[in-house]
Amino acid sequence: MINNSFRKTLYLHSFGWLSTYYSMSTTPHSESISPKVRIMRPSKQKFNITFKEFAKHCERLQLNQVSEIIKQIKLIPTASPNEIQDFVNSNKIVGNINNIATNFDFLPAEYQSILISKNITSPTPIQQAIIPLILEGRDVIAIAETGSGKTLAYALPGIIHSQAQPKVLGPRILVLAPTRELAQQIQSQYELFTRTCCVYGGVYKNLQFSEIMGIKESRNKINLPSVIIGTPGRLLDFMKDGLPLNSITQVVLDEADRMLDMGFEEQIQTVLQGIREDRQTLFFSATWPNEVQRLANSLCIKDPILLQIGEQGLSVNKNIQQEIIIVYENKFEQFVELTERLKGQKLLIFCQKKIDTQKLEYRLSQHGLKARYLHGNLKQIERDYIMEDFKTGTINCLITTNLASRGLDVSDVDVVINYDFPDKIEDYIHRIGRTGRAGKKGLAISFLEPCFINNRLKNDLVQVLQQSNQVIPQELFNLRL
Numbered sequence: 001m002i003n004n005s006f007r008k009t010l011y012l013h014s015f016g017w018l019s020t021y022y023s024m025s026t027t028p029h030s031e032s033i034s035p036k037v038r039i040m041r042p043s044k045q046k047f048n049i050t051f052k053e054f055a056k057h058c059e060r061l062q063l064n065q066v067s068e069i070i071k072q073i074k075l076i077p078t079a080s081p082n083e084i085q086d087f088v089n090s091n092k093i094v095g096n097i098n099n100i101a102t103n104f105d106f107l108p109a110e111y112q113s114i115l116i117s118k119n120i121t122s123p124t125p126i127q128q129a130i131i132p133l134i135l136e137g138r139d140v141i142a143i144a145e146t147g148s149g150k151t152l153a154y155a156l157p158g159i160i161h162s163q164a165q166p167k168v169l170g171p172r173i174l175v176l177a178p179t180r181e182l183a184q185q186i187q188s189q190y191e192l193f194t195r196t197c198c199v200y201g202g203v204y205k206n207l208q209f210s211e212i213m214g215i216k217e218s219r220n221k222i223n224l225p226s227v228i229i230g231t232p233g234r235l236l237d238f239m240k241d242g243l244p245l246n247s248i249t250q251v252v253l254d255e256a257d258r259m260l261d262m263g264f265e266e267q268i269q270t271v272l273q274g275i276r277e278d279r280q281t282l283f284f285s286a287t288w289p290n291e292v293q294r295l296a297n298s299l300c301i302k303d304p305i306l307l308q309i310g311e312q313g314l315s316v317n318k319n320i321q322q323e324i325i326i327v328y329e330n331k332f333e334q335f336v337e338l339t340e341r342l343k344g345q346k347l348l349i350f351c352q353k354k355i356d357t358q359k360l361e362y363r364l365s366q367h368g369l370k371a372r373y374l375h376g377n378l379k380q381i382e383r384d385y386i387m388e389d390f391k392t393g394t395i396n397c398l399i400t401t402n403l404a405s406r407g408l409d410v411s412d413v414d415v416v417i418n419y420d421f422p423d424k425i426e427d428y429i430h431r432i433g434r435t436g437r438a439g440k441k442g443l444a445i446s447f448l449e450p451c452f453i454n455n456r457l458k459n460d461l462v463q464v465l466q467q468s469n470q471v472i473p474q475e476l477f478n479l480r481l
Contacts, residue, residue: 049209051241057213058242060169067166069249069278071137075106075160091125095307099132107156114192124149124439126309131157134282139304141283141296145317145433148309151189154252154282159193161250161280162226170247171197173227174275176235176268178258180380181387181404183229186254190227199230199238202380208234212243232259232267239274248275253299256285257292257426265295277301286433287426316429320436322470323445324461326479331447335419336367338445339397345414346390349399350431352420357399360419364397371397374404402427404434411437418446421453425460450479 079087079100087093087100101123104112115121123131126148133140134157144150162172175190177183180200187198197211210216214224228235228248239245251272253259259268281300285292288308296304316322327334339347349371351357357373364371372386372395390398391410398404402422413435422428428446436442448461458479465472 049206049213049215051206051209054206054209054213055242057209058244061247062244064168064170064244064247066246066276067168069276069280070164071161071280073135073137073157073160073164075135076101076132077106087125087128091129091309093125093129093307093309095129096305097129097133097307099136100128101131102128107160111156111159111193118192120152124153126150127153127156129307129309130154133305133307134158134280135160137280139281139283139300139302141285141300141304141306142309143285143288143307144309145286145429148317150284151186151254154254154284155186155189155193158227158250158252158282159190162194165249168247169224170244171224171226171228172247173250173252174235174245174248174271175227175229175252175254176232176259176271177229177254178231178262178264179403180231181383182255183231187229190229194227195223195225196227196229197225199228199234201231201234205234205237205241208238212238232264232271235271236267239271245271245274246276248279250280250282251275251299252282252284254284256283256295257287257289258430260291260295261426268295268299272299286430316464316468317433317436317442318468319440320432320442320444320468322432322465322468323443324448324465324473324476325445326448326450326473326475328450331419331449332363335417335447336364338417339364339367339369342415345396346393346410346412347397347415347417348404348410348413348434349397349417349419350404350422351399351401352422354401356420357401360399364399369397370395371399374398374400376401376403402431410434411440413437414443416442416444418444421446421448421457423457425457425464428461429464448476 076099079102083102084097084100088097103122104115104120107115126142126144130140130142130150130153134154142150142153158173165172173190175183175186177186180202183198183200187196190196195214197208197214199208199211212225212228214222216223230238253268259265279301281304283296283300283304285296325334325338349360351360354375354377357375361371361373372389374383374386378386386395386398387410389395399419416432416435418428418431422431432442432444432446435444458476462472462476
């Protein structure tokens, strides 16, 4: 257990790797690293690490002894029972909460300054509820709507957790995410405070070897990551190449329901078999179907705390105004009229098929609207350029598939438009959750073609609209499907 004095000594640090080989001395109670320095000559491909170099790195990581995990870290003052109850009632929280983080005062001043520079001055409800539980060392299962601030809810206490552990060569935190876009978004949050690496498919593995080995600026400056963020398939590839995860003490599964939808369950199970059983496991999902419940219960080692933030079942951020337009014909013409009405706003448009994003971009260009399409068949470098243009406002209209329904970190999307309505209500929730983020207001407009939906989807949509206090078109009630 670490007391409040830990706050005074907590600071950002690196492992300061400067050589290609190490001698390690360990005792049952401590671990130290003694580098033998040998300056490496610059290479023409200084970030293109060979598999042989990566294999040697993995051999060094395997030498790490398994040390005790420090889980319970007391930093947050205890709130009164009345404060906690008022918080639970006002935020419709279901679950066992015995403390709340009402502010960020428990963080070191350096961390607080970073948050302030990002205009983050107070915790969101999910952060207030979950940060104390993580610092208590509990396994947590959290069900929360998109845009609720869950990444910082686990990243902030996770960084404190990693800094509190005995120093080792390897990373302390592993975050699994379903897509490279979400993985990159998560990395951007952790990178504010500590060294990370991010691994996903679609790029050469030897370029990611250098990320895992902590080589970003030059081969002479090695700074090992304390956090690995990745997609299950690519991480499993690295494990097969020899990457050990014996140093991991905290595992986060983000957007677990999406990972199940994408068929990652077996890969997730295999990855976690390579991690120590006394780890801390944090499980996040926007929905709570039976298959997600089963996975959560199988992965959490100790009795987890289950928290439901907001409405149970299918729920949407209340800051998002939802409009449903039922169309039988001339959908594109109605869509063009809509874009004229929304001129000057930042639009995120969803289609069901990749080819339809390209067709829609072409048709819009004929009407003078500058837009770009984004889907999974594009190379990663193309996707990065397009996303950068959208974030900076070079383009204000992005047409995409479900690829961007999770993990798209653009805080100023004004309007989400479902040009094609999704097949599942969960996809609808995640799509429209790309607007109205971080407490802002948002607008979601969906074209609904009766020939492409069924009664179950219609009823789910009505339920979502009712729970969000939205106006439900009478025509939607009257649909005969």
